[in-house]
Amino acid sequence: MTRLGIDYGGTKTKLMLVSDEGEIARDTVSTGGLRALGESVGNFLERAGATPASFALTVAGTLDPATGVVGHSANLPWLNGTAPAEVLSSSLGVPGVAVQDGEAAALAEARFGAGRGGDDVFVIALGTGIAGAHVVGGRVRRGAHGAAGEIGHMRTTQSEVVCSCGQRGCLETAIGGSQLADRWRDHGGAAGTGASAQDVVAAARAGDGAAVAALDDAAQALARALLDVCALIDPGLVVIGGGVARSPEWTVQPAVAAAGAAATFHRLPPIELATLGVWAGARGAAEAAAGVPSAVSRG
Amino acid sequence: MTRLGIDYGGTKTKLMLVSDEGEIARDTVSTGGLRALGESVGNFLERAGATPASFALTVAGTLDPATGVVGHSANLPWLNGTAPAEVLSSSLGVPGVAVQDGEAAALAEARFGAGRGGDDVFVIALGTGIAGAHVVGGRVRRGAHGAAGEIGHMRTTQSEVVCSCGQRGCLETAIGGSQLADRWRDHGGAAGTGASAQDVVAAARAGDGAAVAALDDAAQALARALLDVCALIDPGLVVIGGGVARSPEWTVQPAVAAAGAAATFHRLPPIELATLGVWAGARGAAEAAAGVPSAVSRG
Numbered sequence: 001m002t003r004l005g006i007d008y009g010g011t012k013t014k015l016m017l018v019s020d021e022g023e024i025a026r027d028t029v030s031t032g033g034l035r036a037l038g039e040s041v042g043n044f045l046e047r048a049g050a051t052p053a054s055f056a057l058t059v060a061g062t063l064d065p066a067t068g069v070v071g072h073s074a075n076l077p078w079l080n081g082t083a084p085a086e087v088l089s090s091s092l093g094v095p096g097v098a099v100q101d102g103e104a105a106a107l108a109e110a111r112f113g114a115g116r117g118g119d120d121v122f123v124i125a126l127g128t129g130i131a132g133a134h135v136v137g138g139r140v141r142r143g144a145h146g147a148a149g150e151i152g153h154m155r156t157t158q159s160e161v162v163c164s165c166g167q168r169g170c171l172e173t174a175i176g177g178s179q180l181a182d183r184w185r186d187h188g189g190a191a192g193t194g195a196s197a198q199d200v201v202a203a204a205r206a207g208d209g210a211a212v213a214a215l216d217d218a219a220q221a222l223a224r225a226l227l228d229v230c231a232l233i234d235p236g237l238v239v240i241g242g243g244v245a246r247s248p249e250w251t252v253q254p255a256v257a258a259a260g261a262a263a264t265f266h267r268l269p270p271i272e273l274a275t276l277g278v279w280a281g282a283r284g285a286a287e288a289a290a291g292v293p294s295a296v297s298r299g
Numbered sequence: 300m301t302r303l304g305i306d307y308g309g310t311k312t313k314l315m316l317v318s319d320e321g322e323i324a325r326d327t328v329s330t331g332g333l334r335a336l337g338e339s340v341g342n343f344l345e346r347a348g349a350t351p352a353s354f355a356l357t358v359a360g361t362l363d364p365a366t367g368v369v370g371h372s373a374n375l376p377w378l379n380g381t382a383p384a385e386v387l388s389s390s391l392g393v394p395g396v397a398v399q400d401g402e403a404a405a406l407a408e409a410r411f412g413a414g415r416g417g418d419d420v421f422v423i424a425l426g427t428g429i430a431g432a433h434v435v436g437g438r439v440r441r442g443a444h445g446a447a448g449e450i451g452h453m454r455t456t457q458s459e460v461v462c463s464c465g466q467r468g469c470l471e472t473a474i475g476g477s478q479l480a481d482r483w484r485d486h487g488g489a490a491g492t493g494a495s496a497q498d499v500v501a502a503a504r505a506g507d508g509a510a511v512a513a514l515d516d517a518a519q520a521l522a523r524a525l526l527d528v529c530a531l532i533d534p535g536l537v538v539i540g541g542g543v544a545r546s547p548e549w550t551v552q553p554a555v556a557a558a559g560a561a562a563t564f565h566r567l568p569p570i571e572l573a574t575l576g577v578w579a580g581a582r583g584a585a586e587a588a589a590g591v592p593s594a595v596s597r598g
Contacts, residue, residue, distance in 0.1 A: 120442075134532075141532070143419075143533020143534070144419045144533050144536075144566075145566035146533070147529070147565070149531065149533075150564070151530070151531060154527045155455075165563045166564075167526075167561070224454060227454075227466075228453045228527065231449040231453050232431070232447065232449065232453060233433075233442055233447050234442025234443050234447035234448075235442070264465035264466050265452065266446070267442075267443075267444035267446045269443060269444075
């Protein structure tokens with residue numbers, strides 16, 4: 001059965017067509033409104049010479065999984081209060097659903113990326129925000145209120161830095177992309193406006209002590225989070241991806257080493273780097289499309 | 300189907316006979332070796348005039364769920380390396396299994412106690428040690444290595460007190476039964492040797508500032524743990540029991556209030572006190588006995 005995954009990002013939208021045997025075609029288009037998206041998708045399908053049985057569309061923001069209505073999307077504000085999959089379904093004539101973007105990416109990494117073969121995988125995305133998802137038996141455990149996986153907002157540092165969520169000392173304040181640059185500055189580093197995690201890593205490579213200290217704090221906070229995840233949910237495998245993981249020797253590797261050194265009773269599972277990169281969301285969406293009810297009845 | 304739950308404690312053993320309609324009989328006997336236990340159980344069944352189709356026996360310690368062999372039991376050391384349910388099964392002529400004691404108690408609280416009606420319950424036992432168990436759909440989530448639920452060993456305080464597990468600042472160092480008395484002493488309180496959590500509460504009630512401070516620290520640590528459990532796994536209900544919860548106005552209630560005050564994005568579920576008390580283990584064991592394979596085939 002041919003399925004379409006649409007990763008509807010803030011500036012770029014990624015399209016991936018898969019069959020039960022794997023990927024058929026992919027493309028990246030500029031993000032526009034839903035009408036423009038319908039046209040881009042139509043053109044992509046024409047070029048690929050395929051008609052999918054179903055699609056899934058990622059939403060970067062809050063989403064009611066029962067109704068498909070977007071609560072709040074910071075980067076795609078025109079989606080707020082709409083049911084984008086329903087709109088797109090009408091214009092394409094193909095049934096579809098909306099899925100939360102982090103959930104789609106985690107599902108893909110767990111099933112087709114670094115987690116391949118494991119049926120109990122905790123996926124962590126180290127981006128501007130920090131997302132977590134426990135994927136068991138190919139499904140994301142959303143929790144009783146759809147609020148599970150918020151590893152970025154566990155208190156894993158002793159700092160008093162206020163997080164975007166309003167708490168103090170969250171993991172995200174230590175290792176979130178832009179936060180890492182702020183911590184570099186806190187340590188006396190020369191972080192310019194808009195400095196990124198990559199800038200901190202570049203400075204550390206060049207021997208900047210403040211950058212090294214900020215990255216060390218970040219690794220210690222991530223180590224603490226890994227230990228607490230193992231204590232509480234004991235996953236079979238951990239997969240770590242996202243922009244901040246792109247220089248793993250400065251981020252993920254020291255965190256894993258610190259967690260190993262600090263572990264006592266814990267059963268630390270293998271901890272792997274994500275492998276699907278920026279295509280994880282589209283791949284996961286294509287997978288989620290397999291669950292679209294009317295598509296299943298088409299066989 | 301009649302089933303027997305045996306809660307094999309360090310000094311007392313609790314026996315409970317249940318049918319599908321509920322409890323039939325209960326008794327408490329002194330704990331002895333497995334031969335004495337077989338005799339006590341035989342006498343109990345004779346008095347009750349019942350022959351159970353199966354039993355389950357709790358083990359206070361580590362247990363391989365696949366083989367039923369006890370790894371290490373601190374209070375019942377004669378069980379180490381044995382398969383106690385197998386031994387008891389031979390002497391009673393009834394099939395049985397061993398279950399971890401905390402797991403049995405959590406299962407009972409989730410299904411028949413304060414969690415009744417909920418299918419996603421996180422149960423916390425505040426005793427000398429702190430145990431946690433996430434019970435979903437009537438089953439305890441053990442994790443990939445049987446090591447899940449260790450809420451007592453998440454770092455939820457900023458203190459440097461070394462925990463029995465080897466880490467620093469674990470929840471258990473703040474609120475574990477005997478640890479609470481140690482913290483009272485750290486605050487300058489007159490805790491005698493062997494002082495218990497109840498002694499700390501009594502002192503606080505009498506206006507002892509050091510006892511109040513220790514209990515306040517304990518409540519703050521428990522609040523932090525509750526927030527981190529909600530962030531990571533988002534349960535539908537939390538149930539808190541154990542000896543330290545017996546004076547909830549000094550322990551659980553201030554922790555719940557502090558969690559409520561500190562919550563930001565969290566979806567705090569209802570937080571209830573456990574209702575089965577010291578019989579939770581026996582009730583949960585009787586429930587676990589329903590899953591004994593040869594018992595099921597007997598119909």
